[in-house]
Amino acid sequence: MRASPEDHLTIGEIIRRTGVSASALHFYERKGLIFSERGSGNQRIFSRHMLRRISLIIVAKRLNIPLSDVADVFTTLPTDRAPTHRDWQRVSRMWKKQLEERRRAIEDLERELTGCIGCGCLSMKACLLLNPDDALEGRGPGPVRLQEPRAAMPRRGVRTP
Template sequence: MRASPDDHLTIGEIIRRTGVPASALHFYERKGLIFSERGSGNQRIFSRHMLRRISLIIVAKRLHIPLSDVAEVFATLPTDHAPTHRDWQRVSRAWKKQLEERRRAIEALEQELTGCIGCGCLSMKACLLLNPDDALRGRGPGPVRLQEPDATFPDEPPHDQRRR
């Protein structure tokens, strides 16, 4: 007999299949990331298609993707039946776009960090060259050069023309 995405699995079967503890499953359910029903004896049972959601949560955690981002993506999926191939393609495209944006931000941060410590001086003297008279304070709080990787600042060449 072939398994159907709408077959039901007990919480014990879900735990064995995913390696996710019951406490985490309950947490994900409270957050609306996964859904269960009540079977005989009031035991939680999950549609088999919840395995895919749980697997994606595991992957997202490994990639340090916030559960709020996972919830945003999952909100567009049906909960009462297995998502279709088209549903998963749509979600995949949206998530891919988010991951590409994160990758670009990480690469820009890597370039900035390499530029900042590339000379090896490991001192704050470089700040006097990159931010004379604390000119960047007017751009707002925090590491504004890193938060605005494509921005140029007073007396600074455009991002792609900076010397490394």
């Protein structure tokens, strides 16, 4: 007999299949990332299609994607039925865009750190990590120049307070 996405699994079966602890499953449920119903004996049961959601949560955690981002994407998925191929394509496109933005940010950071720290010069003209006289205090905490979107960042060699 073939398994249907609408079949139900007990919490023990979900734990066995995903490797995720019961407390994590309860947490994900409280956050609205996954959903369960109550079966006979008031036991939590999950639709089989929740396995895919849980798998995506695991992958997102591995990639350091915040659960809030996962929740945003999951809001576009149905909760009362198994998502269709079209639903998953939409989610894939959303995540692809987020991952591309992350990749660009990481590549920009790598370039800046390699150019600045790697050369050893720590030039007052080009270094985006330096903050002489704490001139950037009003722009927020941390390395604000590195945290700004790329378009807002000064060009190499152009000093801005």
